[in-house]
Amino acid sequence: MTRARTLSKLGSSPAVFSEGAVVAGITTIDASGFNITGVVTATTGTFTSVSVAGTITYNDVTNIDSVGIITAQSDVSIADKIIHTGDTNTAIRFPSADTFTVETGGDERLRIDSSGNVGIGTISPSGLLHISGDTCQLHFTDEDDSASSRIYQSGATFAIDVDQADAKASSVLSFRVDDAEAMRIDSSGNVGIGTDNPDAPLQVGVLNSPGSLRAGLVVKTISTTQNNSESAIYIEESSGGEGYYLRVDSDGGLAFDNSASTTPTLYLSDTDNVGIGTASPDEPLHISASDPAIKLQDSDGTDQYSIIKNAAGNSVYDAVNGAGVAGAHIFRSPGGSSNEHFRITSSGNVGIGTTTPAGLLHISGDACQMHFTDADDASSSRIYQSGATFAIDVDQADAKASSVLSFRVDDAEAMQIDSSGNVGIGTDSPAGLLHISGNTCQMHFTDADDASSSRIYQSGATFAIDVDQADTKASSVLSFRVDDAEAMRIESDGTVQIGSITDLESEVTKGIKQVVHVAKTDTFSVSASSGDFDTIFSASITPSSTSNKVLVFWNSNVSLDENNQRAGFRILRGTTPVNVADAGGDRISAGVGNLRTTVLTMSIPASQMFLDSPGVDSEVTYNLQVGAEDSADDIYVNRTASDTDADTFYRMASNIILMEVAS
8 A cells, every 4th residue: 555645855865755755735846856756646846857757647637838848758649630839720630540631721731641642632642642623733943943844734734834934045844764865845846856956846866967948857867878777767577578778868868778779769869859770860750770661550450551661762652452452653753663742543633642533633631732932932822722621822921912812704804802801793892701893783593404593682772682583483492501401491482491490489489488596595404314304495386388397406515413424315396206216225215315524514515407397287396305314413504514603614505496498
């Protein structure tokens, strides 16, 4: 049994109490004066120096105030958090097992979870460092604080922003491996791989002497000799045998080499000449071989082909018919029988540019021409065919002023076309595109048997087209034709027919009878239920005939407050779905469906247009409906699910347009 004693200090020697002490009425105990090894019980006291070998237990103590440093030789156990004196909403917390957080302003700012993942702005970090926020950013500032860069995520954009304030000139984003730069993006946006000074949008390697013209991709040849290990590009067959090199030689030419040959297969010189079989092309296209030729062959299997070749110094153009059918005489340059320039067929027709001339002289080509030049060579004219255009081009270079195309008979002008394009008949000064001058200027048209004659004429103030002016034929017709097909006619009784239309009055009543437009500009929301649709808004129209149709067009949008859920739309005519898919098992029949939103800030647009046959002449109502899966919770139209009140969010409008179309 412990005996409690009241402590009273007598003398200057230390007092030793091995069984504890009860201290009453003593305000100060000098540690040098007492050595107590048992339990000390005191109501109040001030200790100048205390050494405790066991455990100090405080009962019913609200605060402990230490004016010095508290040093713990082992662990310090805290139930929940450490707070900042006078700033209680700033704390270091231990909210759960194996979890450590930092709070400021009453909100959690940083967390380390049981996996060792660090979260900033998130309570569920999914990696070693997980930063979350409206625009989560990592900032890097150099020591003089004049330039700052950042790595950030904003919406769907992830970005590395070097020197975001443009405080430094010529900033660079550098990618390094083993303390050496592997790639960079400079301040101009040029990407360099293997170079720290790219002068093209993408440069791979370094150019020794860059030219004034730059390309988007620069690949440097290591060697100018034919060597697959030093060429810029080597392409090899899958078996690892034969291949091709692409390189630039010492003369600045681009060579395409076969690995089995010492002569370039294809060569482009620095003067833009192309060589096939030669590295020294001296023409835009230079082919070198023992019997050089270009073969053009049909791919239809008839063995018809043409060959352009060199034969003993003579240029040869051959056309070969695989059936062995002979035909035309072929004219070629002197020195060989196979150097054709033009041909004359067995019927005596001359063909230039064609092997089947259809007349005494037949010129064929992309723009076949006959040129005429005056003695001083100052003016040149031509007759030519180009596509569907046949033309007589007088003074084509406009070397002479007021040139004229004159048509003459018996050495007298009958018609002319002046430099303004005006045609004059009976006048050498046409005042318009066609100017016919005479007492009664007329254009006459007579059929082969001369029994009927028509005319276009001007008489006084009257301009007329007079069909069968003598009325010698019954039921004469004035016909207007395009591309050898009649587009319009006027019958002898004055009836006008346009195409297949004979009753113009009835035709003008066809087409669109009426248009109804209803717009929904406010928002709409409803709870989702799989297989069910809810009406957003409606539009009505009253057809004027049971045989008329209704062209239905609608557009809308949908957003769901659960990600990765599906929605759909349909149209009802009254209570009947129209223009929807056939039923298929448990699948939902809709007009437009499978509209999936992946985030709450997304709205998916939808529209549909179709021709409906209501078959009534009374009012018809079309209802636009929307539906979604049960798990989608709520459906929103004309807004997003989040609908944040910010200038980066939009609200939309939906429309129904109904058009009555005559049958």
